Amino acid sequence: MIDNRLLKEFEHDTDEALQEITDTSILLNFQQALVSLYPHLIPIYAFAYDSWDDIVMPLFYEMVYKTFAFKYGIYINKNETHTYMFSLGCYKGINHIECIPKQHTFKAKVTCEWIEMNKNDLDEKVLVFKSFGDGEHFLTGGLDIEEAYNVGFNLVEIDIVSKITGFPSKRNVFINKDELDFEFVAETYDEDIHR
Secondary structure, three states: OEEEOOOOOOOOOOOHHHHHOOHHHHHHHHHHHHHHHHHHHOOOOOOOHHHHHHHHHHHHHHHHHHHHHHHHOOOOOHHHEOOOOOOOOOOOOOEEEEEEEOOOEEEEEEOOEEEEEEHHHHOOEEEEEEEEEOOOOOOOOOOOHHHHOOOOOOEEEEEEEEOOOOOEEEEEEEEEHHHEEEEEEEEOOOOOOOO
16 A cells, blocks of 8 residues: 555554455456456446446445455545546545556557557656556447447556646556556545545
């Protein structure tokens, strides 16, 4: 955990079994849950639009942020936490998840084109987790049932964000999940920024 909170209070119960589990494992467990769940949503037409949002957003909070709460012993308010799939105008002053490339160079899909990036490209920037997907099918915007059978969750959608300001400099970038580690970032909620 990267702890950027102004007050370092640990007021939540902890679960000893979670101490051995990495933040990366917690995120990838959620990704595997999506892979398992998604085919069951297609026959009931809950694979896109509002139905998808209504299922995946609270599921992410429960499976990921609540697990962080019990792992780190801190209370994580749902309303003070970056919501799954949302882009924010600023990532300071709100709990979120940072993505760290495992290798110095990595491939990223930017504006429908795969490019090679390296950590030097990220000077004074961080990668912030938004969602799992495939970079081709956008479930909140809708999808035909035939297309739903081709949806994958092997890529991570991220925003590239300034370390200093918290403002995104590039949105909707995709990187293979296997090229990233994940780390929870605890922040003191800033109402002035996130009204």
